[in-house]
Amino acid sequence: MTKLFATTALIAALAMPAYAVQPAEGETLAENQTYTYWLLDAIKSLDPAKNTDVEGSDALRSLFEGLMIEDAQGNMIPGVAESYEVSDDQLTYIFKLRDANWSNGQPVTADDFVFAWQRVVTPATASEYAWYIELMNVQNATAIIAGEMEPDQLGVRAVDEKTLEVTLTKPTPYFISTLSHTTAYPVPRAVVEEHGDAWIQPANLVGNGAYTLASHNLGVEIVFQKNPEYWDADNVVMETVRGVTVNDNNVALTRYQAGELDRVQIPAGQYPRLSEQFPDQAVSVPYGCSYAYVFNLSEKGPEVLKDQRVREAMSLSLNRDVIVDQVLQGGQRPAYSWTHWAINGFAAPEGGMAEMSQEQRTERARELLAEAGYGPDNPVRVQLQYNTDDSHRLLAIAAQQFWRPLGIEIELNNVEWAVHTDRLQNQDFQVARYAWCADYNEASTFLDWFRTDGYNSGKWSNEEYDRLLAEAATAEDTTPLYQRAEEILAEEVPAVFVYHYAKVDMINPAIKGLPRENLRNTWYAKDIYRTAE
Amino acid sequence: MFAFILRRLAVAIPTLLLLIVFSFVLMHLAPGGPFTGERALPPAVLANLERQYGLNDPLWLQIWNYLYNIVVHFDFGPSFVYPDRTVNQLIAAGFPVTLTYGALSFLAAVIFGVSLGVVAAIWHNSWVDYLAVGISIGAQVLPNFVMAPLLVLVFTLWYRLLPGGGWSFNDPSFWIMPVIALATSYMASIARITRSSMLEVLGSNHIRTARAKGMPEHRVIIRHALKPAMLPVISYLGPVFVSMITGSVVIDIYFSTGGIGKAFVDSALNRDYAVMMGVTILIGTLTILFNLLVDVLYAWIDPKIRY
Numbered sequence: 001m002t003k004l005f006a007t008t009a010l011i012a013a014l015a016m017p018a019y020a021v022q023p024a025e026g027e028t029l030a031e032n033q034t035y036t037y038w039l040l041d042a043i044k045s046l047d048p049a050k051n052t053d054v055e056g057s058d059a060l061r062s063l064f065e066g067l068m069i070e071d072a073q074g075n076m077i078p079g080v081a082e083s084y085e086v087s088d089d090q091l092t093y094i095f096k097l098r099d100a101n102w103s104n105g106q107p108v109t110a111d112d113f114v115f116a117w118q119r120v121v122t123p124a125t126a127s128e129y130a131w132y133i134e135l136m137n138v139q140n141a142t143a144i145i146a147g148e149m150e151p152d153q154l155g156v157r158a159v160d161e162k163t164l165e166v167t168l169t170k171p172t173p174y175f176i177s178t179l180s181h182t183t184a185y186p187v188p189r190a191v192v193e194e195h196g197d198a199w200i201q202p203a204n205l206v207g208n209g210a211y212t213l214a215s216h217n218l219g220v221e222i223v224f225q226k227n228p229e230y231w232d233a234d235n236v237v238m239e240t241v242r243g244v245t246v247n248d249n250n251v252a253l254t255r256y257q258a259g260e261l262d263r264v265q266i267p268a269g270q271y272p273r274l275s276e277q278f279p280d281q282a283v284s285v286p287y288g289c290s291y292a293y294v295f296n297l298s299e300k301g302p303e304v305l306k307d308q309r310v311r312e313a314m315s316l317s318l319n320r321d322v323i324v325d326q327v328l329q330g331g332q333r334p335a336y337s338w339t340h341w342a343i344n345g346f347a348a349p350e351g352g353m354a355e356m357s358q359e360q361r362t363e364r365a366r367e368l369l370a371e372a373g374y375g376p377d378n379p380v381r382v383q384l385q386y387n388t389d390d391s392h393r394l395l396a397i398a399a400q401q402f403w404r405p406l407g408i409e410i411e412l413n414n415v416e417w418a419v420h421t422d423r424l425q426n427q428d429f430q431v432a433r434y435a436w437c438a439d440y441n442e443a444s445t446f447l448d449w450f451r452t453d454g455y456n457s458g459k460w461s462n463e464e465y466d467r468l469l470a471e472a473a474t475a476e477d478t479t480p481l482y483q484r485a486e487e488i489l490a491e492e493v494p495a496v497f498v499y500h501y502a503k504v505d506m507i508n509p510a511i512k513g514l515p516r517e518n519l520r521n522t523w524y525a526k527d528i529y530r531t532a533e
Numbered sequence: 534m535f536a537f538i539l540r541r542l543a544v545a546i547p548t549l550l551l552l553i554v555f556s557f558v559l560m561h562l563a564p565g566g567p568f569t570g571e572r573a574l575p576p577a578v579l580a581n582l583e584r585q586y587g588l589n590d591p592l593w594l595q596i597w598n599y600l601y602n603i604v605v606h607f608d609f610g611p612s613f614v615y616p617d618r619t620v621n622q623l624i625a626a627g628f629p630v631t632l633t634y635g636a637l638s639f640l641a642a643v644i645f646g647v648s649l650g651v652v653a654a655i656w657h658n659s660w661v662d663y664l665a666v667g668i669s670i671g672a673q674v675l676p677n678f679v680m681a682p683l684l685v686l687v688f689t690l691w692y693r694l695l696p697g698g699g700w701s702f703n704d705p706s707f708w709i710m711p712v713i714a715l716a717t718s719y720m721a722s723i724a725r726i727t728r729s730s731m732l733e734v735l736g737s738n739h740i741r742t743a744r745a746k747g748m749p750e751h752r753v754i755i756r757h758a759l760k761p762a763m764l765p766v767i768s769y770l771g772p773v774f775v776s777m778i779t780g781s782v783v784i785d786i787y788f789s790t791g792g793i794g795k796a797f798v799d800s801a802l803n804r805d806y807a808v809m810m811g812v813t814i815l816i817g818t819l820t821i822l823f824n825l826l827v828d829v830l831y832a833w834i835d836p837k838i839r840y
């Protein structure tokens with residue numbers, strides 16, 4: 001090894017060991033340690049390489065454990081990794097693994113991580129989340145996915161049984177925070193090689209998480225049992241965890257009230273009533289997603305939207321307070337920035353429309369439209385596309401009402417989900433509803449979206465913006481860069497930012513240990529316990 | 534009769550083939566695909582997925598491979614959206630559930646529907662008739678998507694008698710609400726068809742003759758009226774039976790049974806091509822089979838019908 005680790009900052013072995021959350025003093029544990037949570041739909045896959053959704057991730061967090069896990073605030077704490085070192089050039093990470101076992105009693109080795117990550121990028125695996133290894137900037141990931149290199153060229157190797165070395169293509173400030181994601185989980189090489197695709201069947205499944213799979217009736221119920229082989233099993237209180245699928249949110253709420261579920265999402269619009277009736281159960285916490293109306297600024301987009309004044313007028317005159325307080329009513333917040341307000345270390349730029357009153361905004365919008373030559377007599381006509389959903393429809397109708405008096409006539413265009421995303425990705429829309437959720441707790445997870453080579457469905461492009469974000473990737477202090485980026489978004493209005501999400505749930509007060517400050521609602525069943533009444 | 538059945542079965546094969554080809558083409562014409570989502574996949578990732586699932590082959594080759602695997606291996610392919618499972622596994626898990634609550638609902642609908650209809654016809658224009666008609670109209674206007682959450686509210690939340698959803702083959706308490714919710718509107722239709730058909734038969738010549746012979750009324754009804762009155766009911770029951778045992782998306786959603794009714798609708802929305810084709814073929818086959826069965830039953834009931 002030629003790299004100099006002598007001068008390397010040893011970020012290692014955090015002072016606090018990563019033990020499961022413990023009951024507080026004065027709390028009595030219930031006899032029956034079972035937690036039943038609600039699933040809107042069937043779990044699509046339990047294979048870390050193939051999981052793509054929130055329901056699957058929640059299940060996988062019980063069955064597997066990555067190098068890092070998250071605490072109740074979403075901070076990274078050691079999981080399978082006991083400590084790590086990073087080289088001066090920030091391109092090499094060396095992880096020391098703890099003594100941990102798979103549920104079949106075999107040790108978890110560095111090679112299991114190497115195998116798992118290689119498996120994700122191998123074209124034949126057909127992993128939808130192969131891009132995640134690219135996002136982590138692991139060396140050669142892109143070339144392997146494209147079929148130009150062999151999977152064993154991936155920048156990850158087992159130095160010895162308990163030492164893992166990862167090589168990155170460029171310094172990646174958020175690298176450590178990507179490690180709690182399910183795509184970066186280890187899989188047991190021996191089991192996968194023995195059973196092939198069938199390794200994920202309940203009879204064969206072997207994991208290294210705090211729980212094992214007891215049963216899985218697709219679309220009905222999934223049951224996890226405490227795993228005695230888990231390295232921290234002594235500190236795990238909850239014995240059984242059940243995920244119960246209820247496809248209708250209102251029925252799920254009824255079943256929560258009948259005591260069949262310990263946690264359920266509150267259906268849209270019911271939070272005010274429920275929080276009054278059950279103040280100890282109705283919970284609203286910030287959730288790291290932002291909702292927007294994206295403008296199509298590509299060649300296929302309508303001419304009228306290329307006038308920045310029109311876009312700005314639409315943004316100014318959308319009364320977000322009414323949307324948040326009267327339509328959504330669940331603790332969401334009006335959005336004047338793309339980055340969610342609760343993202344770690346993010347501060348929205350000062351000034352701007354956030355500090356104007358709605359009257360001032362609407363007045364300014366009128367002026368801008370008049371300048372651009374539009375008004376009630378000569379209205380702007382555009383189509384707003386959204387996917388089938390009651391709350392999207394309500395919001396679109398509200399927007400229509402705010403815009404109409406100023407001379408912006410919106411035609412609502414409701415399409416099913418697959419059509420909506422297809423049109424977004426092919427720029428076959430004028431204005432479209434969109435939402436983005438944080439992959440990790442740092443502003444670039446949002447801001448990257450508007451980079452010229454980002455997802456950026458509306459094809460807005462700004463050189464300064466791209467440069468700021470490139471700079472931010474290695475900068476010591478990212479705050480001024482991100483603030484400037486948000487200012488550019490506010491000036492050029494590639495989208496109307498509508499609101500920042502909140503997660504609104506009913507939670508059984510006997511259930512403790514669920515995180516309330518984790519922006520992505522990453523919860524671990526091992527941290528949960530049930531108190532006696 | 535035997536030749537008739539053979540002939541019908543011979544026609545069934547090209548019919549199914551047409552169904553498969555048409556559905557396959559239509560499905561691929563719909564915008565989007567199984568891998569379009571909130572975030573556009575990088576082209577290389579998408580290409581790997583499409584290659585793995587054979588989506589980059591020309592359509593005719595995809596159809597050919599699909600048919601080949603079905604005929605030779607009875608393999609309906611992997612699910613695109615549930616990568617841990619094959620279509621065979623998904624249908625094997627979901628169809629028995631749907632079949633159970635569907636068949637029970639069918640029985641309940643037929644037994645109660647026919648009884649209600651017969652009783653109403655016999656005591657035509659009496660309070661019994663009005664009551665029976667009232668019940669069936671009530672059952673008809675209460676759609677199952679209203680009925681289902683109402684049942685959960687009453688039996689799960691208020692009386693705590695039944696589980697609010699889910700499924701178990703060992704515990705009939707999971708079956709009760711789905712059966713009630715699915716059966717009611719069918720029961721209402723059966724009752725109305727039975728009543729009007731029964732009224733017509735009761736006014737016909739052979740019934741008058743039977744009565745003139747001095748035959749007791751109950752024998753007139755059971756022996757001479759019921760059988761011919763069942764003809765229109767049976768032609769209604771054939772397709773109804775198929776649609777009941779292949780599931781109801783409403784029942785599956787509200788009671789989270791894991792049945793294939795919801796799987797079918799989801800597969801269309803998710804563009805899960807293989808699952809969608811699998812369930813289409815299942816429903817198509819059952820429909821053809823039960824229509825044939827109805828025709829055979831017809832001949833048995835009505836000696837005037839000859840094939």
